[in-house]
Amino acid sequence: MEAAATVASIPEEWSTRIDVHQDRQGRRYEVECRPDTLQDLCAWIVQTLDYSFAGLVVEQQSGEWSLRYLFHAADARSGRIDVLLRQPLSQVHFPSISGSLYAADWHEREAEDLFEIAFDGHPRLGDFILHDDAWQEGLAPMRKDFNGREPPALRAPNPNWRPDRIVHAPGVFGMPIGPVYSSTAESAHFLLETVGEDVIRVVPRFFYKYRAVEKIAEGRPAEDALLLAERFNGITAFAHGLAFAQALEAIGGIEVPQRALALRVLLAELERLRHHTGAIQEICESTALVVAASQAAILEEELLRLSGELTGHRYLYGLLACGGLSRDLDDAALRAATVRARGILQQLQALEKRLVRTSSFLDRLEQVGIVTEEEARACGVVGPIARASGLARDLRVALPYCGYGGYGFEVPKEAEGDGYARLRILCAEARQSVRIMEQALASLPAGPVRAADIRPCAGAALGWTEAPVGAAFHWLRVDSRGAVVRYRIIPPSFANWHVFHLAAEAFAFQDFPIILASFGLSVAENDR
Amino acid sequence: MTQWVLSGLAARVRTTRYPARQDQSPGVSPGFPVGRALADGDRGAVVERCPTGALTRRDRRIWVDPRRCVHCYRCARGDDALEWQQGYEWAAVATSRPAGEERTPPLSSAFARSLHVRVVDAGDCGACLHEVKQLANPYYNAHRLGFFFTPTPRHADILIVVGPGTDQMRTALEKAYTALPTPRRVIAVGACALSGSVFGPSFACSDGVRSIIPVDIEVPGGPPPPFAILHALLVATGRAQPAGWAAGTQWAARPGPAAEESGA
Amino acid sequence: MIEAVGIGAFFLLCALGALLALLSPQRRNPAVLAVTGAAAAIALSIAAADALFTGQSYLADLWSLPWGGTLRLGLDRISGLFLLIAGIIHLATSIFSGGYLRRYLGHYSLRSFSVLYHSLFASIGAVLLARDALSFLLTWEMMSIASALLVMYEHRREENVRAGYLMLAMGEAGTLAVVIALLLLGNAAGSLDFHAMRASGPALGSGARWAIFLLSLFGFGVKAGLVPFNSWLPRAHPVAPANVSALLSGVILNLGIYGIVRVNVDILPASLVGAGVVALIVGAVSAFVGILYATTDNDAKGMLAHSSIENMGIIVVGLGAGFVFTAAGRPALAGMAFVAALYHLTNHSVYKALLFLGAGTVDYRAGTRDLDRLGGLIRTMPWTALYFLVGSLSIAAMYPFSGFASEWLTLQVLLRSVELTSTAVKLVYAFTGVVLALTAALAVTCFVKAFAMGFLGMCRSREAEQATEAPRSMLAPMGALAALCIVLGVIPTFVIPTLSGALASVGDGRATEALVPAFFSSSPDHSALPAAFVSDFHDLGAETGESFIPGRGLVVLHRGGPDNPVIFAMSTSYGVVVLVILLGVLAGIVLWTTRRRRVTREAHWDGGVRQLFPEMTYTATGFSNPVRVVFDAILRPRTVEDTEETVAQHFRVAIRRAREPVYLVDRLFLDVLTAQLMRGARLLARMHRGKVNAYVAYVLGALIVFLILSVMV
Structure with missing residues (x-):
């Protein structure tokens, strides 16, 4: 209650209005803020109240800009804080908070690029989502008057575009990697500034895969937008679909049946188990440990087949629906699947044991790709990477959903922040996932899996899940016909790629793929 | 090191017998809806539930365009659900290469046992790419069939393209295609690569990679399972027949706007 | 007869060249220098070639000095060899200068260059012709001063002047050692004449032999750039005009070797195994240190200068092996070792002159010698690229180019250590062999870097983009030297007897x-x-x-x-015949099998970036950085700058890194020596207390010391 008391002090201390909302999603404080106090207030919330910055939602509403800075606490009782900044549409200059809250860096860059609004004081704007050597400056695709269905008539990329290089050293050059690189890697570009051997600076360039999911969702019926939520990052489709469904359910005040909640938990943890097995496989492969990589690949394929057998789809597509699940699953099949998952976990643990005994493998991971706790905190890192750097952040604990509060599980934490710590976190979380699956199965109630009365309802809400890679937030605003007005995805990879370049610096070229694999991030999720 | 040898041996052989024998393992395929004739009184309302226009009504039948199906399973739910068929031999030879070119023949037998593949991710959600990657796992072991992934298109005979073809990947995709030595074939994998699925067309994304580079073989599915991709590679080298689709399935010549056909 | 006329003509032409240079206008000077320099070089070459191939020797007394001794000039086969090399290199550089010197028009005086150039040439000839210690030392000094002045030619650059003085100072220290060595020999012979010294040689005791050997090895070693007296070389050679650099590396370094050979092979044949071992170790260390710094240097000429140290090291290894074999009573093996050394010396002169001229051409046309800023020159300067490639292949000892034959022979000779008895000496041979093998591998890396970063890939600077091919007067001498590189590599069976013959006059030519x-x-x-x-x-x-x-x-x-x-x-x-046939057959097969194929050319694969910029390609620093990392413990560069600038706490706007190479010899030897000398000077300075009685005491003390000394002697 101490935190709440401090939140309560916001009105006097910052001379502003604060609204308290209490609903099934938990407690939420909405703070109206003036531009001149925004930066200090946000810094104060993070530093004094110890809230985490979740993201920035920019909305172009009729007549005004609304910038919503989302914060959440680390424990379930303190809830969330939304800081709201409103300005008339003609006023496109906003204060930047990145100077004191570095985690907001990419959020501001994205908003600047897509809305053509300016964040005064941000040192590096432009060329972020829309590449300057592919599009002209001044394009604002997320504005309401931009027709997202067709390419703009004018196409005038900047002919003088040059990669951003800041390293000054004799003989320094940029080693380009990608966008098409490795054998089967997602498209992304990294420019390694180096004088050979050691990487001095990494300049990542993403959004080659930018599909404008947020833009094309606008105007679609919410249930079709759910398809986008599921499919913009197929590897963790269920987690994102779930976050979207929860946002939609929060808008409509829909009560999801207990059986559906338990099944959602079970499937989400199955997805986490499969994702982490895949991530471990990638790490093994990056260190050229072929037998281990094959063994992990076997386990991953078994989990994919298990998912396919249980739900009909290997990546759990088409199961989620607003108000629950689109179909029920057979209890016997669920039991069998959980037993098999336990068996696969045991094999995974045996594999982990072998890996830990292999010194040549550990040599490539230990003390490599380090993210310090300080860096992780500053960059707003989430998920397993944060937990490997000593930040035990987990939305299942901080903002419980789907009844996660009722399950017994631990949030593993490591301090080193290196590749090995991340591997240990992945293994530990896989264990917890099976533990949760078993609990969900044991407490599985009978009954319907979908709420009966679902009607379109205007409103806006935030949905969130702890996706396998970390905290995922989906902000959704729908109109009274149930069509999407604004859809904002804040994926965990977006937060985590932000820190990646720091981890990959000061190491040799040959460590780069290993560091990349140990992050286990998705580009599709980041690019949207 | 011995632990790896021993545990590797203990893992026993998992590799499928496909293509010598069909693999019927459960959970390898998401399935596909099968079109049906409309009985009297059946309006075929199920067609309206399809969000991507993969289902159309014509001549008192429901037709399925596999290029557009994204496995949302809406037509699999409810009383008037379509029948779904398992299986995975879905790869078909593309019908519409640019002007003047007919369906491309399979590569010569010289490539039968040594085919190098470069994968390009043109905005994929990760699932298709992941399924392509699974070809290397011991279950599918594409190496046994002479299929190899290569990091450079210069050494590749086949370009596998996943994803709808985002605008920002256009140059890279074109460059990768021109870097491929002839004879070359392009396999478009997944509904996104074939029709843009839920993403395209838009200002940032095309309606499939055909609008960027010519496509020779199409593998529908969202995502197609590894077996389907394996089948596509076999089709590319003339070692398997292209998909024989069940009655009621049609390959539209070129997917048009969904609204046009659904009313027909 | 030919010798006398040739030598006379040579000196006259040199004098004429200097005179004409003073009389003709600046603008005409390069052409005049090319003509007179080339004529003098031809005259010298004819005389030298006649002496070398026919074995005609020549001796002329110039004049007798009142206090004893006669100044003598002479030409024997060993002098003939060195003179022939000097003549050929001079011929090439003189013609090259005709085009190259134009870059200095209006900036520096071409007259003074020409005068210095001709005096240098004359003094080089005179050093090699001198037959007594006095004329040798006199001409040696002339040569030292002339070369130092030429290094300082671009005198408005401070680094050049410093390098010139350093070169002069270290050279003089070496000369001092040489003077002592020659005085020791002369003292024993009672004459300064080389002939008399040779006659009295066998009577010398081992202490005097050791002294003479060490003094001559390190004294002449300064000129040859041997470790640890070589820190002047990588500073002086790169800053000189390219034609002078070619002479410094192609001719003047040879004079150091000539001195060592003249004293330790001709006048006083080595009889100490230990002396040979010292030479082996000095040579091996020089070779390794030279190539290590060459590989990590990105200045095209600096790299070549360091590589000269490497090659001198290889030559001294050959000489050292010869000394050991001579002392061990294995004259045939010793002959082989000396032949290997002289063969490498010949090859080195040719390819190093070629490479320096090539680097100079690049510097002239592209405006920079920094390999990090070059690139892609093969498209604009194809002939220079071709000749530089031949030079690079030769220096990297690639079959069948010239460096291969001599390095192969040197390594084979080292393997003949099995015929020795002492295990310790065998171990030294093994160590030397290993070091030379490592050196050879690094040499390949080094010159792959030089050629690839200079001529291949994308242009990394605007200057490199705008470079144009050099005029024919500059290309022709490079072409001739490149041809010579191939010839010397392909006909070892003709080179070896010639070199062995040259040794016949000074030692055993078996x-x-x-x-x-x-x-x-x-x-x-x-x-x-x-x-x-x-x-x-x-x-x-x-x-x-x-x-x-x-x-x-x-x-x-x-x-x-x-x-x-x-x-x-x-x-x-x-081998060349087989190679040509194989390549021809292969090319034929490829052409025949692809005769019906249509060839299409597409841009290279760049990972799909929208545009590949030159700054996204490897630099010379990047290419050689693995060597820098592996040998970091030896190189130990000094960190000059390592800073990060950020704004708003987390946004980095600049990262600055700079490391400065520290020359190993400076760090381990010269800096220590300087520090000790300064300390000594400070100690001595304490004597000066400014009191009269203290100075009186010093005078008294000195007097007593001298009295005691005179009584004792």
Whole structure:
């Protein structure tokens, strides 16, 4: 209650209005803020109240800009804080908070690029989502008057575009990697500034895969937008679909049946188990440990087949629906699947044991790709990477959903922040996932899996899940016909790629793929 | 090191017998809806539930365009659900290469046992790419069939393209295609690569990679399972027949706007 | 007769060249220099070639000095060899200068250059012709001063002037050692004449021999750039004009070797195994240090200068092996070792002159020698690129270019240490061999870097983009030197007898018999060879070509005992024929099989970036950085800058890194020496207290010391 008391002090201390909302999603404080106090207030919330910055939602509403800075606490009782900044549409200059809250860096860059609004004081704007050597400056695709269905008539990329290089050293050059690189890697570009051997600076360039999911969702019926939520990052489709469904359910005040909640938990943890097995496989492969990589690949394929057998789809597509699940699953099949998952976990643990005994493998991971706790905190890192750097952040604990509060599980934490710590976190979380699956199965109630009365309802809400890679937030605003007005995805990879370049610096070229694999991030999720 | 040898041996052989024998393992395929004739009184309302226009009504039948199906399973739910068929031999030879070119023949037998593949991710959600990657796992072991992934298109005979073809990947995709030595074939994998699925067309994304580079073989599915991709590679080298689709399935010549056909 | 006329003409032409330079206008000076320099070089070459190939020797007394001794000039075969090399290199650089010197028009005085150039040439000739210690030292000093002045030619740059003075200072220290060595010899002989010294040599004790050996090795070693007295070389060679750099590396370094050979092979043949061991170690260390710094240097000329140290090291290794074999009573092996050393010296002069001229051309046309800023020049300067490639392949000892034959022979000679008895000496040989092998590998890296970063890839600067090909007057001498690189590599069986013959006048010239047996000659004198051996090789068709190939055949072959009739054998001549046939056949097959294929050219694969910028390609620093990382413990560069600038706490706007190379020899030797000297000077300075009685005491003390000394002596 101490935190709440401090939140309560916001009105006097910052001379502003604060609204308290209490609903099934938990407690939420909405703070109206003036531009001149925004930066200090946000810094104060993070530093004094110890809230985490979740993201920035920019909305172009009729007549005004609304910038919503989302914060959440680390424990379930303190809830969330939304800081709201409103300005008339003609006023496109906003204060930047990145100077004191570095985690907001990419959020501001994205908003600047897509809305053509300016964040005064941000040192590096432009060329972020829309590449300057592919599009002209001044394009604002997320504005309401931009027709997202067709390419703009004018196409005038900047002919003088040059990669951003800041390293000054004799003989320094940029080693380009990608966008098409490795054998089967997602498209992304990294420019390694180096004088050979050691990487001095990494300049990542993403959004080659930018599909404008947020833009094309606008105007679609919410249930079709759910398809986008599921499919913009197929590897963790269920987690994102779930976050979207929860946002939609929060808008409509829909009560999801207990059986559906338990099944959602079970499937989400199955997805986490499969994702982490895949991530471990990638790490093994990056260190050229072929037998281990094959063994992990076997386990991953078994989990994919298990998912396919249980739900009909290997990546759990088409199961989620607003108000629950689109179909029920057979209890016997669920039991069998959980037993098999336990068996696969045991094999995974045996594999982990072998890996830990292999010194040549550990040599490539230990003390490599380090993210310090300080860096992780500053960059707003989430998920397993944060937990490997000593930040035990987990939305299942901080903002419980789907009844996660009722399950017994631990949030593993490591301090080193290196590749090995991340591997240990992945293994530990896989264990917890099976533990949760078993609990969900044991407490599985009978009954319907979908709420009966679902009607379109205007409103806006935030949905969130702890996706396998970390905290995922989906902000959704729908109109009274149930069509999407604004859809904002804040994926965990977006937060985590932000820190990646720091981890990959000061190491040799040959460590780069290993560091990349140990992050286990998705580009599709980041690019949207 | 011995632990790896021993545990590797203990893992026993998992590799499928496909293509010598069909693999019927459960959970390898998401399935596909099968079109049906409309009985009297059946309006075929199920067609309206399809969000991507993969289902159309014509001549008192429901037709399925596999290029557009994204496995949302809406037509699999409810009383008037379509029948779904398992299986995975879905790869078909593309019908519409640019002007003047007919369906491309399979590569010569010289490539039968040594085919190098470069994968390009043109905005994929990760699932298709992941399924392509699974070809290397011991279950599918594409190496046994002479299929190899290569990091450079210069050494590749086949370009596998996943994803709808985002605008920002256009140059890279074109460059990768021109870097491929002839004879070359392009396999478009997944509904996104074939029709843009839920993403395209838009200002940032095309309606499939055909609008960027010519496509020779199409593998529908969202995502197609590894077996389907394996089948596509076999089709590319003339070692398997292209998909024989069940009655009621049609390959539209070129997917048009969904609204046009659904009313027909 | 030819010798006398040639030498006379040479000195006259040099004088004429200097005179004409003063009389003609600045603008005409390069052309005049090219003509007179080339004429002098031709005159010298003819005289030298006659002496070398026919064995004619020549001796002329110039004048007698009132206090004893006669100044003498002479020409024997060993001088002939060095003079011929000097003549050929001078011929090339003189013609090259005709075009190259134009870059200085209006910036520096071409007259003074020309005068210095001709005096340098004359003094080089005189050093090699001198036959007594006095004239040798006089001309040596002339040569030192002239070369230092030429290094300082671009005198408005401070680094050049510093480098010139450093070169002069270290050279003088070396000269001092040489003076002592020659005085020791002269003291024993009672004369400063080389001939008299040679006659009295055998009477010297081992202490005096050690002293003379060490003084001459390190004294002349300064000029040859041997570790640890070489820190002037990488500073001076790169800053000189390219034509002078070519002379410094191609000719003047040879003078150091000439001095060592003259004293330790001719006048006082080595009789100490230990002396040879010292030479082996000095040579090996020089070779390794040289190539290590060459590989990590990104200045095209600096790299070549460091590589000169490496090559001098290899030559001294050959000499050291020869000294050991001589002392161990193995004259044939010693001859082989000396031949290997002289062969490498010849090759080095040719390819290093070629490479310096190439680097100078690049500097002239592209405006920079920094390999990090060059690139892609093969498209704009194809001929320069071709010649530089030939030079690079030669210096990297690639078959069948010239460096290969001599380095191969040096390593083979080192392997002959099995014929020695002392295990310790064998271990030194093994160490030397290993170091040379590592050196050879690094040399390949080094010159792959030089050629690739200079001529291949994308242009990394605007200057490099705008470079144009050099005029023919600059290309022709480079072409000739490149041709010579190939010729010297392809006909070792003709080079070896010549070099062995050159050694006949100063030592034992048995290498011809040991390396190129008469067996393959056109006038077979097989009686010296075992009959079984002859018949075996006849069956193999070894006599093919006997009837129409002059000389002693085309195979370098070292015979052993009955157990192992052939110890090593090699023929680049036949190898080239086979290579050409194989490549031709291969090209034919490729052309035939693809005759119906349509060739399409597409841009290279760049990972799909929208545009590949030159700054996204490897730099020379990047290419050689693995070497820098591996040998970090030896190189230990000094960190000059390592900072990060950020705004708003987390946004980095600049990262600055700079490391400055620290020269190993400076760090371990010169800096220590300087520090000690300064300390000594500070100690001595304490004597000066400014009190009269203290100075009186010093005078008294000194007097007493001298009195005691005089009583004792």
